[in-house]
Amino acid sequence: MSVDILAIAAHRDDVEQTCGETLLKMSSLGHSTGILDLTKGELGTRGTAEDRAREADAAAKILKVSWRQALDIPDGRVENTWENRLKVARVIREQKPRVVILPYWKGRHPDHYTCSTLGYEACFLAGLAKLDLEGKPHRPFKIVYATLYYDIRPTFVVDITEQFEGRMQSLLAYKSQFTDQDAGRADFPPQAEIRERVVAMASYYGMLVGVRYAEPFLQKEVGLVEDLMSIPVKSI
Numbered sequence: 001m002s003v004d005i006l007a008i009a010a011h012r013d014d015v016e017q018t019c020g021e022t023l024l025k026m027s028s029l030g031h032s033t034g035i036l037d038l039t040k041g042e043l044g045t046r047g048t049a050e051d052r053a054r055e056a057d058a059a060a061k062i063l064k065v066s067w068r069q070a071l072d073i074p075d076g077r078v079e080n081t082w083e084n085r086l087k088v089a090r091v092i093r094e095q096k097p098r099v100v101i102l103p104y105w106k107g108r109h110p111d112h113y114t115c116s117t118l119g120y121e122a123c124f125l126a127g128l129a130k131l132d133l134e135g136k137p138h139r140p141f142k143i144v145y146a147t148l149y150y151d152i153r154p155t156f157v158v159d160i161t162e163q164f165e166g167r168m169q170s171l172l173a174y175k176s177q178f179t180d181q182d183a184g185r186a187d188f189p190p191q192a193e194i195r196e197r198v199v200a201m202a203s204y205y206g207m208l209v210g211v212r213y214a215e216p217f218l219q220k221e222v223g224l225v226e227d228l229m230s231i232p233v234k235s236i
């Protein structure tokens with residue numbers, strides 16, 4: 001049991017909002033994908049943790065994700081503790097991803113930015129041979145950050161023009177969150193507006209590279225080029 005690409009996020013539906021279509025695209029390229037949600041969503045204004053578990057399963061099917069699990073870290077209290085790092089490191093050892101997608105390390109919601117450093121440090125820990133933790137040491141080769149929740153220029157984007165409708169469906173699978181209702185009306189846009197917003201963001205990132213829709217990412221490392229003739233994205 002293992003996945004090629006593992007997306008780690010604080011809340012069920014974060015991955016759907018920030019990098020769901022990229023996961024769908026990677027699975028269409030033949031890579032196996034997984035999602036680790038750190039919390040179960042028991043503090044959400046709308047719906048219960050059970051509703052969200054059901055919805056997360058439905059969304060995972062739409063995104064063709066082969067493995068998905070939620071840890072028991074308390075919602076609204078994602079802390080970068082030794083214990084939490086071990087919980088995530090255990091999953092890294094078990095799932096052995098080559099690529100890990102984390103949220104960007106700045107943001108409005110503390111759970112989101114804490115998930116970023118917690119995830120990074122867990123990836124490091126998972127590779128330590130002498131760490132007292134079940135499973136064989138494993139460290140992902142690559143860590144990339146999904147930046148959609150934060151206003152920062154990405155270092156690369158993934159063209160998700162073909163996957164766009166899948167992403168919309170996976171988001172709307174969270175019926176407890178995105179169906180129009182009284183609870184949380186001040187914090188959630190009406191459903192009709194959600195599509196408009198998602199289209200606007202995906203079009204903006206697509207426009208930066210000359211495709212219709214794209215999802216933004218950031219990598220800390222410098223990019224490597226073999227052949228100048230094959231660098232994508234027009235300059236002029």
Ligand SMILES: [Zn+2]
Nearest residue numbers: 010011014112
């Ligand atoms: Zn979230």
